[in-house]
Amino acid sequence: MAVAHPKRLALLGGGFSTDDDGLLDDWVLSRARVPRPAVCFVPTASGDAAAYVDRFRTVFAARPDCDPSVLHLFRRELDDDALRSFLLAQDVVYVGGGNTANLLAVWRAHGVDRLLREAYGCGTLLCGISAGANCWAEGSHTDSFGPLTYLSDGLGLLPGSVCPHWDGEPGRRPSYRAAVATGQLPAGWAVEDGSGALFTDGAPTDAVTRVRGAGVYRVAPDGAGGVTEDALPCRFLGDAPALPG
Template sequence: MTVVSERRLALLGGGFSTDDDGLLDDWVLGQVPVRRPKVCFVPTASGDAPAYIEQFFEAYRSRSCEPSVLQLFRRELDDDELRTFLLSQDVVYVGGGNTANMLAVWRAHGVDQLLREAFDRGTLLCGISAGANCWAEGSHTDSFGPLTHLSDGLSLLSGSVCPHYDSEPGRRASYQAAVASRALPAGWAVEDGVGALFTNGHLTDCVTLTPEALLYRVEPDTDSGVSEQALPCRLLARTHQVNQRA
């Protein structure tokens, strides 16, 4: 196995499925030192929803990359072909939906292990909502209906993740309660519009579409129960983006 020195993943609070400006998608592509990176969309959490897949292709066909999709509900690749396909990607972009269901399907098909191998080889792993939750040890989710904690994930990022920290009622309080009670380990709360890049487990870049959207570090605190630290983010602007469009 070829192992690289940098293992990178990104937690996204936006992208092609939620934003019209495409800045976070350009930021993701700008992390890859390849002229036309191979970008694979994995929509497992949505049940491989056709409209979601088409939305991805509409956004990425216009960019300087080679977009593709991995569907598991109508899988066509055998095990060897699946491994070759995933390990050839420069970026794996995981979509939103049901985190718990997605992890179960991945394990049934061995995708969890292939993603670990791709990560070790230098593939940039990223995603929004469930696609951000999956990389950590645990996450805050509505996979079971009401908001709750999920002590499950690929553990490629230490700690826990909470998406939609500012946009969904109850998220902030429920995640903080889970961290305070140690139901979830300390972790990262991502507001909509934020992109956070981790290299070898350390936060190395944080960007935002608006000054109001932030990334937070949430940790248990013996005095107050939980502490929340807002982290500085670079404001994305078109004039600062790498031109990734064809």
């Protein structure tokens, strides 16, 4: 009989690339299915930027609670079978920021979109920041094409849409609100810098913040040409360690 695994993904408003305290990364790893997870960083959205990869390796190699690795696609070394085996062996897939549209195109060219969907169904925790949060939803708010706009594309593992940097970049909030109000994007989740949200089988099951006052919001049409913003209850990570997975 096939074993049913909870399908989990996390939207991050920070992590090793932006924060020095490690609180959001601690939280993510605590939600993995094993105490010492295999964690794969996927820097596709940045074009496999060397400095980004180096930062991940420096931070995560120093951690005693995980086994880190990196998936390069711009200088890919694994054949199809090895790539599948590698990704399905990961407990956490951590996707970096950059260009969401480019990320999706490269993943599809290499079949990574299908493999991540398979890994998700097998219990791998998928997570990421910025483009690495956008990619899991049906659509997202992005600067992939220069000015802020909507992207009606994504893996669709998380119903609805995602907007990163809700409070961290000028124009994000009004632009995303307008896209949701007009139906250019479906209702979704706005993530402020410093916060994170865990979704299990498509529903929010935990939300945290390393910055007092930062949070995650459900943004949906109000039926009158505008939108509603409803905050998820967030635990402040500075008060206590994250709950075990």
